[in-house]
Amino acid sequence: MNKRMLPLLLGLSVCSASMAQNAPTPAAATQMTATTVTWATPASGALTQDAIETSIANAGYKEVEGLAFKDGVWRTKARGGNKQWSRLAVGPVTGRVYPADAPSALNADEVKAKLATAGYQNFTDVKFDDGLWSVAAKSPQGSDINLLVDPTDGSVVAQSRE
Numbered sequence: 755m756n757k758r759m760l761p762l763l764l765g766l767s768v769c770s771a772s773m774a775q776n777a778p779t780p781a782a783a784t785q786m787t788a789t790t791v792t793w794a795t796p797a798s799g800a801l802t803q804d805a806i807e808t809s810i811a812n813a814g815y816k817e818v819e820g821l822a823f824k825d826g827v828w829r830t831k832a833r834g835g836n837k838q839w840s841r842l843a844v845g846p847v848t849g850r851v852y853p854a855d856a857p858s859a860l861n862a863d864e865v866k867a868k869l870a871t872a873g874y875q876n877f878t879d880v881k882f883d884d885g886l887w888s889v890a891a892k893s894p895q896g897s898d899i900n901l902l903v904d905p906t907d908g909s910v911v912a913q914s915r916e
Contacts, residue, residue: 800846803828809849810842826902826912827852827886843885843902845911850904852885858905865889868908869901886911 801809803821806828810818815832819839822829828844841854860868862880865887869877873894880889887903902912
């Protein structure tokens with residue numbers, strides 16, 4: 755009986771592996787541009803969770819707690835060198851760490867100007883919260899879109915359609 759089961763199990767293993775490699779990716783996980791991802795799940799081309807954890811460690815944080823992909827970015831609490839816990843957002847493509855309590859280098863008008871240069875328009879609900887700018891706008895193609903924007907250079911970190 756064992757001699758008959760082994761070929762069956764091997765065949766099933768090979769079949770399962772080949773089917774998993776050809777599985778379609780969900781529409782929510784498609785990459786919107788080379789530098790942004792949708793809010794549902796990290797896109798292909800986005801950093802892995804291990805790479806995100808490495809980015810957090812490289813930013814000087816030792817302990818990481820509750821790392822999860824939420825609202826288009828990785829969010830977590832981490833303890834830094836000062837032994838204080840901080841809330842962090844981490845860019846899914848760049849791995850850039852955004853402490854929630856860090857000030858923005860840009861003001862709302864500068865953020866809107868940077869986005870306008872990139873083709874976005876009709877800005878509403880522009881607010882700085884948890885280390886990133888949140889902006890509702892029209893995309894260059896004219897669709898309603900929500901953006902998370904880097905507070906130092908005005909680049910789009912993540913986006914989702916409304």
